[in-house]
Amino acid sequence: MMGLTSFLMIAAALFAIGVACIVSRKNIIHMLMGVELIFNAAVLNFVAFDHFVPKVSTALHFSGQVFGLFIIVLAAAEAAVALALVLCVNRVFGSVDVGQINKMKG
C-alpha cells in the first residue's frame, strides 16, 4: 500500500501548503517557514524516487539521498542569509510586515 505515489502525494501536499503559506501571510518569517516547507517537499521527492525507482546503472544508487543532503545544506545557507536580510529590513523599515516594505530607495 505504501508505494511511491503515497510519498509523492505527501510531498505535493507539503508543497501546496508551503505556497499557500507564502501567499497568504503578512509576516516575513511566516513566509520563510513556507519556503522551508517547500524545501522539505523537494527533499522528500528526491529520496522517494531514489528508493522506489530503478536506476540506469548501479553507480547512481543513493544519488537521490546525496541530492537531498545538498538541498538540506543549501536550505541552511539560505535561511541564514534570509534571516540576515530580515534583520536589515527590520532595521530600515521598523517592522517585518510585508505590507509596509514598499519603498525601494533606502
Add this chain to the structure above:
Amino acid sequence: MSETFYNLAFSVLSLLILGGALGVLFFKNLLHSAVSLFFCLAGMSGLYILLSADFLAVAQLLIYAGGILVLMIFGIFLTANIYGKTHEFKERKSFWLVGLGVGFVLFSLLAAIISKTPWALQTVKHESSVEHLGNLLLSKYILPFELISVVLLFAMVGSVLLVKKEMEDTES
C-alpha cells in the same frame, strides 16, 4: 519490518507531517507556527527512515530541526516589537482566499499528475545508506561537495556583513 508496521508508521508520520504543515499555515501566533514546523520536520525525519535514508534522517534532525528552526526563532525574537503584538498579524480575508485557492489548485494538479503517471517501480530493499553516501560524496560528487563548503563560507561571511552595524569614525 513487517508490512503492517510499515503502514502504521507511515500513517502516523504523515498525520504528524500534514498536521504540522497545516499548523504552520493556520496558526496566528508566530511561535505556535514555529513549534508546529518542528513537528513537521521531525515527522519528515521519520519518513526518511522508512525510505532507508537513515543518514539523511539524522542530518534532517540536526540541521533542519536543530539549526534552521532555532535560527528562525532567533529571528522571531530579534524582530519582535516590544510595544505591539508583532507575533500575531491579522491577515486580510482576500489573502487567505487567494492563498488557499492557489494551494488547492497546485495540489490538485500535482495529485492528478502523480496518480496518472505509470511509474516504473523496483523491489524495495532497506539497507544502511551511510557507507554508500560516503563513497558517493568522495568519488562521484566530490565537486559539489567542495563547492558547497565554499557556498557555506560565502553565506556565513555575507550574513555577518549584512547585519553588521556601521561603526562611527569617532576616533581614527
